[in-house]
Amino acid sequence: MDAPIVQASRLRKVYQGANAVEALRGIDFEVERGEMVAIVGPSGSGKTTLLNCLSGLDSFNGGQVVVDGQDLSTMSDRARTAYRRDHMGFVFQAFNLLPVLSAVENVEIPLLLQNLNSRDSRRRALEMLETLGLAHRANHRPDQLSGGEQQRVAVARALVHKPAVVWADEPTGNLDTEVTQVIVELLVRMNKDGQTIVLVTHNPQVAERARRTVRMRDGRIEKAEAGRVEVSA
Ligand SMILES: Nc1ncnc2c1ncn2[C@@H]1O[C@H](COP(=O)(O)OP(=O)(O)OP(=O)(O)O)[C@@H](O)[C@H]1O
Ligand SMILES: [Mg+2]
Numbered sequence: 001m002d003a004p005i006v007q008a009s010r011l012r013k014v015y016q017g018a019n020a021v022e023a024l025r026g027i028d029f030e031v032e033r034g035e036m037v038a039i040v041g042p043s044g045s046g047k048t049t050l051l052n053c054l055s056g057l058d059s060f061n062g063g064q065v066v067v068d069g070q071d072l073s074t075m076s077d078r079a080r081t082a083y084r085r086d087h088m089g090f091v092f093q094a095f096n097l098l099p100v101l102s103a104v105e106n107v108e109i110p111l112l113l114q115n116l117n118s119r120d121s122r123r124r125a126l127e128m129l130e131t132l133g134l135a136h137r138a139n140h141r142p143d144q145l146s147g148g149e150q151q152r153v154a155v156a157r158a159l160v161h162k163p164a165v166v167w168a169d170e171p172t173g174n175l176d177t178e179v180t181q182v183i184v185e186l187l188v189r190m191n192k193d194g195q196t197i198v199l200v201t202h203n204p205q206v207a208e209r210a211r212r213t214v215r216m217r218d219g220r221i222e223k224a225e226a227g228r229v230e231v232s233a
Contacts, residue, residue: 005068005164005196006031006054012062013049023049025219026063031165031198036191038207039200041216047200048169050216054198055167056084068164085113089158089166091199093173095150097142103153104129104138110161128156132186148179155186159195166190168199172206184209 006029013024023046031037039047052058054065056072059080065072070083089110090096097106108125112118129135132152142150151171158166168187172180184206191197191211199210207213215222 002033003069004030005033005035006198007066008054008063010063011050011053011060011065013046013053013058013060023219024053024060027219027221029054029214029221031196034191034194034196035212036188036197036210037199038210038213039198039216040202040207040213041222045216046219047216049219051167051169051198051200055088055090055165056080057090085110086161087164089161089163091151091154091158091166091168091171093170095142095147095154095174097150097153097157099142102139102141103134103145103149103156106142106153107156107160110157114161125156125160128160129153132156146179147175148182151175151179151183152186155183155190159190164196166195166197168197170200170202172201172203180206 008027008029011024011027011029012022015021015023027050029050039050041047049058053060054067056067059077063073068087072080072083075083104122104125107128108121111121111124126135126138129138132155134149134152134156137145137149142153145153158168171187172183175183180203187197187199188209199206201207
């Protein structure tokens with residue numbers, strides 16, 4: 001069998017400062033290739049910190065993180081940035097689309113950053129938007145799109161360069177129930193097509209659709225369980 005695509009061991013993260021916070025207190029966590037994992041737990045338990053450390057968005061203070069065979073612990077900041085750009089996809093609660101760019105221009109950013117030529121970048125971005133049912137909104141700017149449409153554009157941007165892992169932090173946090181459903185089913189569909197997805201959520205209906213749920217508390221993983229979960233905020 002393949003090695004897990006994400007392997008973290010004894011991962012520690014301390015936010016330094018007047019009031020230092022030990023946000024991750026020795027995390028062991030693995031994600032299999034093709035899995036969809038939900039991370040749940042109370043506010044402040046370290047979910048975002050864990051996602052940021054595993055995905056190369058943030059550095060950490062101890063332990064090891066290996067993603068798709070690459071050891072993030074030994075990478076320079078610069079190498080980690082390049083790795084993240086080329087091999088990771090991100091979806092955030094606040095969509096984080098660039099306001100002056102159209103939908104298709106937002107989606108093609110990861111491809112252009114990989115130096116794909118502009119014609120192929122445009123073609124693949126349009127194909128991705130079409131897959132997500134948004135071809136008719138390709139030339140709209142984010143302020144001309146609904147919240148759900150903006151998040152679908154963000155999902156398209158996260159997936160377009162076929163990342164090793166898509167990381168989603170509260171991807172439905174700003175969306176109503178109906179639109180949440182659309183986004184979740186989209187992620188489930190992409191996962192069925194083989195995309196590995198790790199998402200953080202407070203929403204039990206969202207967590208339920210993942211194949212596995214991991215619960216955090218006070219910087220530790222409490223327990224791993226399959227199937228249904230109770231989620232407390
Ligand atoms: N930049 C920072 N500097 C100092 N402390 C931080 C920083 N970011 C987070 N923390 C602290 O680290 C802990 C974990 O925060 P984190 O954002 O990972 O929690 P979370 O589980 O994502 O919470 P939420 O569900 O509210 O998003 C919290 O106690 C928080 O106050
Ligand atoms: Mg968070």
